[in-house]
Amino acid sequence: MAFRSSLVLSLLTFGCAMWSIDAIVAPIAAEAYTSRIEVTLDRGSSETYESLVRRAELVARTAAQRGFDRDLLASEMSIVIVGRNSGMAAPVVTLWVTRSQWQSLPDARRWATYYRNSAGLLGF
Numbered sequence: 056m057a058f059r060s061s062l063v064l065s066l067l068t069f070g071c072a073m074w075s076i077d078a079i080v081a082p083i084a085a086e087a088y089t090s091r092i093e094v095t096l097d098r099g100s101s102e103t104y105e106s107l108v109r110r111a112e113l114v115a116r117t118a119a120q121r122g123f124d125r126d127l128l129a130s131e132m133s134i135v136i137v138g139r140n141s142g143m144a145a146p147v148v149t150l151w152v153t154r155s156q157w158q159s160l161p162d163a164r165r166w167a168t169y170y171r172n173s174a175g176l177l178g179f
Contacts, residue, residue: 087130092118096147098140104179108147108169111136115150116163123154130154138177145173 094114098107119132131153138147152166160166 087128089131089133090122090126090129092122092132092134093137094118094134095137095139095144098138098177104174104177107138111138111148112163112167115148115167116161119150119152119157119163120161123157132157138173140177140179143177145176146170147173 096107096111096114115134115136118134122129122132122134132150134150135146136148136150137144147170148163149168149170150163150166151168156166
């Protein structure tokens with residue numbers, strides 16, 4: 056009986072050691088991906104379209120920084136800021152940036168796409 060339990064213990068120890076070596080030699084592959092975020096901003100009372108765009112830039116910058124800080128596997132961020140006014144909604148700013156681009160230049164205006172026709176769509 057003692058021989059049998061020591062044999063089982065030896066086999067378990069050997070199996071765990073082999074699994075540990077396998078995990079070190081061939082680590083599990085991590086997959087990078089694009090993190091997508093959509094934020095809706097309501098127009099403030101008497102807010103101009105230009106100030107809505109500036110606010111959208113600030114929100115996009117904050118979302119990108121927090122997204123990369125929180126999610127280490129995200130290799131890209133795609134952030135869409137939608138403006139809303141009187142029941143109408145339209146994209147105002149889209150920020151698409153890779154982690155390396157953001158690390159070299161964390162400026163939302165550099166990586167942003169602006170939708171100038173959105174001012175008319177939102178009734179400004």
